[in-house]
Amino acid sequence: MLKDRSAIVGVGCTAFAKNLAESELELACGAIKAALDDAGIAPREVDAVASFTQEETPEFEIARNLGFGELHAFSQVAHGGGAICGAVGQAAVAVAAGVARTAVVWRARKRGDPSKRQWAAVRARVSDHWKWSRPHGLLRPVDEVAVLARRYMHEYGLTREQLASVALTQRAYANANPGALMRGRPLDLESYMAGRMISDPLCIFDNCLESDGAAAIVLTSTERARDLCRPPVLIHAFSQGMSRQHQLMSDYHGADPLRSSSWATAANLWRQSDIGPDGLDVAQIYDAFSPMVLFCLEAYGVCARGEAGAFAAAGELGPGGRLPTNTSGGSLSEVYLHGANLLVEAVRQLRGEAATQIEGARACLVATCDSTPNGALILRR
Amino acid sequence: MIEERPLPTTDEPVDAAFWRANLEGRLLVQTCAACGLARHPPRAMCPDCQSMAVEWRAASGRGRLWSWAVPAPPLLPAFAALTPYVTAVVELDDYPGLRLVGPMLVGKAGDMAGFDASALRIGQAVQVGFSRIAEDVALPGWRLADPQ
Numbered sequence: 001m002l003k004d005r006s007a008i009v010g011v012g013c014t015a016f017a018k019n020l021a022e023s024e025l026e027l028a029c030g031a032i033k034a035a036l037d038d039a040g041i042a043p044r045e046v047d048a049v050a051s052f053t054q055e056e057t058p059e060f061e062i063a064r065n066l067g068f069g070e071l072h073a074f075s076q077v078a079h080g081g082g083a084i085c086g087a088v089g090q091a092a093v094a095v096a097a098g099v100a101r102t103a104v105v106w107r108a109r110k111r112g113d114p115s116k117r118q119w120a121a122v123r124a125r126v127s128d129h130w131k132w133s134r135p136h137g138l139l140r141p142v143d144e145v146a147v148l149a150r151r152y153m154h155e156y157g158l159t160r161e162q163l164a165s166v167a168l169t170q171r172a173y174a175n176a177n178p179g180a181l182m183r184g185r186p187l188d189l190e191s192y193m194a195g196r197m198i199s200d201p202l203c204i205f206d207n208c209l210e211s212d213g214a215a216a217i218v219l220t221s222t223e224r225a226r227d228l229c230r231p232p233v234l235i236h237a238f239s240q241g242m243s244r245q246h247q248l249m250s251d252y253h254g255a256d257p258l259r260s261s262s263w264a265t266a267a268n269l270w271r272q273s274d275i276g277p278d279g280l281d282v283a284q285i286y287d288a289f290s291p292m293v294l295f296c297l298e299a300y301g302v303c304a305r306g307e308a309g310a311f312a313a314a315g316e317l318g319p320g321g322r323l324p325t326n327t328s329g330g331s332l333s334e335v336y337l338h339g340a341n342l343l344v345e346a347v348r349q350l351r352g353e354a355a356t357q358i359e360g361a362r363a364c365l366v367a368t369c370d371s372t373p374n375g376a377l378i379l380r381r
Numbered sequence: 382m383i384e385e386r387p388l389p390t391t392d393e394p395v396d397a398a399f400w401r402a403n404l405e406g407r408l409l410v411q412t413c414a415a416c417g418l419a420r421h422p423p424r425a426m427c428p429d430c431q432s433m434a435v436e437w438r439a440a441s442g443r444g445r446l447w448s449w450a451v452p453a454p455p456l457l458p459a460f461a462a463l464t465p466y467v468t469a470v471v472e473l474d475d476y477p478g479l480r481l482v483g484p485m486l487v488g489k490a491g492d493m494a495g496f497d498a499s500a501l502r503i504g505q506a507v508q509v510g511f512s513r514i515a516e517d518v519a520l521p522g523w524r525l526a527d528p529q
């Protein structure tokens with residue numbers, strides 16, 4: 001029903017920086033207009049949008065600024081870093097089912113300003129599930145992931161040197177990407193090991209950037225995509241996923257806290273896909289914190305359980321490796337846009353126009369935040 | 382950004398009994414009155430049998446370190462003032478598989494500030510302790526158990 005029936009036909013980004021002058025609305029407009037221009041589609045033809053519940057600009061402001069036509073489908077997906085594939089997937093379902101014809105998905109963020117960090121907005125009294133961790137000192141997402149990372153290190157023998165290879169590999173990709181924040185900032189193991197701890201065992205280089213920018217994609221039916229100027233990137237398979245008894249970010253209470261929602265997403269994704277983990281040429285995996293990349297490599301079946309650290313340390317995530325991953329530099333070294341930049345990079349890889357192009361890339365996994373309810377896509381050309 | 386340490390609400394039906402017991406130095410675990418399933422955090426309904434009848438059972442407060450983090454700035458001002466501190470996830474001895482988050486405590490006052498993480502190891506035995514940080518909140522935390 002869904003398989004290969006819709007396609008991404010346009011991508012657009014703003015500049016990425018620590019601090020941009022434009023508002024989030026202006027950034028969103030710029031990225032969406034760029035994506036529509038890339039697709040060769042007029043704004044008036046857009047009849048569906050999907051975004052994040054955490055997006056500060058409502059969809060009607062986007063529609064009336066850009067001059068969209070009458071909308072027939074609009075949705076928002078929750079849980080920040082877990083949301084981008086769900087937003088794309090829900091738009092793809094609407095297009096594949098014939099409810100809508102042309103959809104836009106975007107994410108605009110100004111996060112360089114410290115007041116925009118969500119954890120800084122915690123209230124004096126916590127009434128939701130965070131009451132079981134935040135008053136106790138697990139304040140930020142990095143603290144919540146640090147707990148899982150330490151346990152994983154204990155269970156599987158992951159070393160900090162192995163973990164470093166995620167950050168170092170992605171930094172090398174960013175150094176080759178003219179649009180990346182860290183394009184001119186090489187990183188070596190010595191500097192990584194000397195980096196200050198943010199939440200031991202995670203150091204500053206295991207954390208995503210704090211940055212401003214926006215990214216957008218345009219999606220339409222595969223039939224229509226064949227008549228457009230850019231090579232279509234097909235939505236081959238999609239799933240969202242939430243594990244049984246899941247608890248957002250601080251998911252320590254289930255039978256196996258290291259079995260995240262990604263495992264639920266992965267099983268249902270591969271069920272629908274003609275391409276399996278061995279058929280991937282490239283991957284874009286949400287990386288607000290570097291251990292998430294390793295966790296996802298195992299959840300999605302690229303590595304056996306406990307082997308992702310050795311896989312990364314052997315260079316398998318790099319340009320010549322078995323699964324080049326986060327090839328733009330990702331959230332650690334390109335820009336932090338809740339994973340929207342990873343989606344754009346997936347499209348660029350499959351079009352053959354990435355800064356570090358993986359030769360002959362035909363199939364790409366895009367996976368979102370391991371520690372939240374999440375989603376994933378298999379894209380192919 | 383708040384200046385003080387964030388506190389849990391303690392007056393909600395689903396978990397008020399937990400917080401009330403903390404004030405008396407007791408650790409309780411919510412269990413299903415119909416099927417006996419122990420669960421934490423507390424739920425309004427049992428995910429196994431869908432009963433809404435609950436019992437609160439005492440826990441010994443003994444447990445093992447499952448994992449921990451050592452948060453460092455940037456933090457809320459109230460937590461920055463406590464660094465170095467350690468927040469641990471502990472699996473309870475008498476409720477296997479049931480885990481609670483709490484700070485590692487130092488000294489008799491139940492202070493979490495200044496805990497040295499260097500000697501901790503996963504699986505280490507701990508005992509619950511409570512630090513009174515508001516009129517209605519005695520937050521559970523963990524002390525290293527006396528060596529046997």
Ligand SMILES: [Zn+2]
Nearest residue numbers: 413416427430
């Ligand atoms: Zn029950």
